[in-house]
Amino acid sequence: MRVIGLISGTSVDGIDAALVEISGTQADLQATLVAGHTFSYPAALREQILAVCADGPLSMAALAELDDAIALQFAEAAIALQQDHGPAALIGSHGQTVFHRPATADRLGYSLQLGRGAAIAHRTGLPTITNFRAADIAAGGQGAPLVPAVDAILLRHPTRYRCVQNLGGIGNVTYLPPQTCDEAVRGWDTGPANALLDLAVQHFSQGAQRYDQGGAWAAQGQPCEPLVQRWLQQPFFQEEPPKSTGRELFGPAYLAQCLEDAAAYQLTPADTLATLTELTAASVAQEYQRLAVSPEEILLCGGGSRNCYLRDRLQARLPSARVLTTDDAGLSADFKEAIAFAVLAYWRHHHLPGNLPSVTGAQQSVPLGEIHYVGGSGPC
Structure with missing residues (x-):
């Protein structure tokens, strides 16, 4: 059909x-x-x-x-x-x-x-x-x-532990144990991905840009780690799965609070974008700590999979895994x-x-x- x-x-x-x-x-x-x-x-x-x-x-x-x-x-x-x-x-x-x-x-x-x-x-x-x-x-x-129900059929590997990480406006993960393992497939929303980044780019460019292509603007900045750790205290990140979220939480009001927090550190626009990118990478890595076994491969998909800077930050936060895209596993990341x-x-x-x-x-x-x-x- x-x-x-x-x-x-x-x-x-x-x-x-x-x-x-x-x-x-x-x-x-x-x-x-x-x-x-x-x-x-x-x-x-x-x-x-x-x-x-x-x-x-x-x-x-x-x-x-x-x-x-x-x-x-x-x-x-x-x-x-x-x-x-x-x-x-x-x-x-x-x-x-x-x-x-x-x-x-x-x-x-x-x-x-x-x-x-x-x-x-x-x-x-x-x-x-x-x-x-x-x-x-x-x-x-x-x-x-x-x-995740579809990921479990199309992307589960015979012997490797995989995570499929979607990076749309909101991030979500599918945890795929090997086909030879009886462990259950799991999945949940990990937090913001492109939603906050896109809003910040539109704010700083006064609407001239809708998104940061390839993460090039963020890559010019320096992430503020104390600010990332502060943002990770948000209650959503402390909740146990199953859990889901959306723009109702990680939307314009949340970004306004982030920008207010960033002002205290005198961050440039590039620094703020780098810090918001780091929040996505850090929140994904923190959520993966809930897994029984760390993934050997992380397959990215969604618009954020084309953000080279975000991909690099995910690799830095999860050094034991290979960060790829679902294209590498034969399924279109886009x-x-x-x-x-x-x-x-x-x-x-x-x-x-x-x-x-x-x-x-x-x-x-x-x-x-x-x-x-x-x-x-x-x-x-």
């Missing part, structure tokens, strides 16, 4: 679209990337999404308009991909997260992704699966991260998340579970996603 996976992450950089050829079920799953492309949001829509993520007020009418506008962009991405690379039979759309509230001991979590599946199905003429997080949350899980949601949609189509309770904390494995059929029937 040819399936399209669609996702826009917490950085709101654009829609990653992957056309994937999938066969098998789970143990024998094969997933081959036919084509991948990133489609930028219109500037005004991106600003509106970012404002909502920053807790800006929104009427129900405006929410409906935003939901439809995002769905249209996702649908157009799927249509464009097929025009260039041939038809698909199914779409799996993660949508755009605008709010995420982790589960607690006495309250279910809540996660809202916009880009309604019925509209995508109507526009594309393809069955579309969306709202992947809801079933895991209803089973008592965090609803995130969901990609489109791995989109590939994963194509697989999760494929599993839902075949009534197979898609979550890992050892990762999300759910009480059981469940199929993920709601199916929206062409012609308006659904979800189911």
